[in-house]
Amino acid sequence: MEAMSQDQTARLSTASREINAPAAAIFELIADPSRQPEWDGNDNLGEAAPGQRVHAVGDVFTMALTAGVLRENTIVEFEEGRRVAWLPSEPGHPAPGHLWRWELAPLDEQRTLVTHTYDWTNLTDANRFERARRTTSERLLASIDRLAALAEARA
Numbered sequence: 215m216e217a218m219s220q221d222q223t224a225r226l227s228t229a230s231r232e233i234n235a236p237a238a239a240i241f242e243l244i245a246d247p248s249r250q251p252e253w254d255g256n257d258n259l260g261e262a263a264p265g266q267r268v269h270a271v272g273d274v275f276t277m278a279l280t281a282g283v284l285r286e287n288t289i290v291e292f293e294e295g296r297r298v299a300w301l302p303s304e305p306g307h308p309a310p311g312h313l314w315r316w317e318l319a320p321l322d323e324q325r326t327l328v329t330h331t332y333d334w335t336n337l338t339d340a341n342r343f344e345r346a347r348r349t350t351s352e353r354l355l356a357s358i359d360r361l362a363a364l365a366e367a368r369a
Contacts, residue, residue: 225337225346229355230329235365237318237326241295243364244316247275247287253364255356256349268298276305291315299331311336312346328361330354 233240243249247262258279266275273289284305290313291299299315312334319327332354334346 225334226331227349227351227354228329228331229351229358230327231355231358231362232321233326233328233358233362233365234324235326235362235368236324237320238295239368240318240326240328240361240365241298241316243361245269245298247277249364250277253357253360255353255358255360268292268300269294275300277302287314310339310342312342328358330358 243253246267248264251259251261260278260280262275262277268275268289271289271292275287277285277287279285285302286305287300287302288309289300291297297317299313301309301313303309315331317329321327332349337346
């Protein structure tokens, strides 16, 4: 089961699919930034230092992109094992307004519906619009597919 939608009017892309793994195991792969480059379907994430696992709204983790630039990511939504969202920004600068969100809905003990959303409704930096438009539902689904392969191999 997978679902995708892209609404360029609202500047929102989303994708969902069922993963055959417990929500807690999937969440660990998302909440630990050092694991994120393993499942990034945008091929944009380079590396993050270990030990930055997020636990609450207000936490910040740093990620190096494949282009070599750093991003600070501030957690703005958090529910352990269920939901995490962050706003990336250049270090020392305010967030330009694009948000990455992961939502996990357990279907049973071994199956989880995972939804990944990229929301650039509030993006204020016009220089980022072209790249934001390229962050399609298909790319979000690619991240979920890679995440599924990792989580299902461990389940």
